[in-house]
Amino acid sequence: MLQKYTHIIWDWNGTLLDDVDWCVTTINIIRKKNGLPVFESVEEYHSVFGFPIKDYYLRAGFDFEKVSFEKLAVEYIDLYHGDGCNFQLFPDAKKVLSKFQARGIRQVILSASERSNLLSQVVPLGIAPYFDEILGISDIYATSKVDIGKAYMNRTKPERALLIGDTTHDKQVADSLGVDCVLVATGHQSKRVLQEAAVVMDCLEDVANLLYIE
Structure with missing residues (x-):
């Protein structure tokens, strides 16, 4: 790949x-x-x-x-978002973000989370500078991730984009946007389910290796 x-x-x-x-x-x-x-x-x-x-x-x-x-x-x-939450990135997340950034690849977050809630997670983790944009939906009922993605694609017209996600829905979003997709088996659906939809890696570093970024 x-x-x-x-x-x-x-x-x-x-x-x-x-x-x-x-x-x-x-x-x-x-x-x-x-x-x-x-x-x-x-x-x-x-x-x-x-x-x-x-x-x-x-x-x-x-x-x-x-x-x-x-x-x-x-x-x-x-x-x-209440008491007891202690959000952390996956251990290899910052390393992979840094590798992509060093190669001059533009990065954005596209999430089904409500945007203010999304920012409340991203900013404290210190990774906001890796991203050109942080895109979330306008309400908490998670209905229009595709629409936000299409608006982004129409506005920025990326030459060649890859969506990295963890659910079959992410593959559906990628298809709707006309971009490639790789899924990681670390999230909200099993590897078996994901393999029915797309290329699946066990972790983010494996995605970087798949893209020949060392």
Whole structure:
């Protein structure tokens, strides 16, 4: 996969940000509160998680006639960003970001997170200078990542772009944007599921090696 990419489009959660365990903890708090069994493992969580987020909540057992999706989404975000969160990057994230930057590759984050919440994670981790833009959605209901990506592509017209993500939805986004895609098996879906959709690497450093960046 030796390509001279001019732009890297990064997903955030589960790709650069190592938040899977915290996401399991967060959704388990809400499941327990609503009388649902908790996820016993990341593997069980993987078997349910996906996009659209509203469908994920249904697969997780929530009944929108008893509690609305909007209420659940707000509660989830409040818990996710509340006491106990200690967000960290994957161990190889900064190294890979630095390598891409040193090669003159333009980098952006494209996330389904609400933008102000996204910035509250990215900035304290000290990696904002690696990115030309940090792109998030305008509300917490996670519905229009593709639209934001298309607006970015139309505005910047990158010569050759690669999207790096951790879910099959990221591959769908890449296809909608007309860009290449590599997925990492460190995030919110299992490697088995990801391999049905795209090229899959075990970690970010493997992605860099795939692109012949040493």
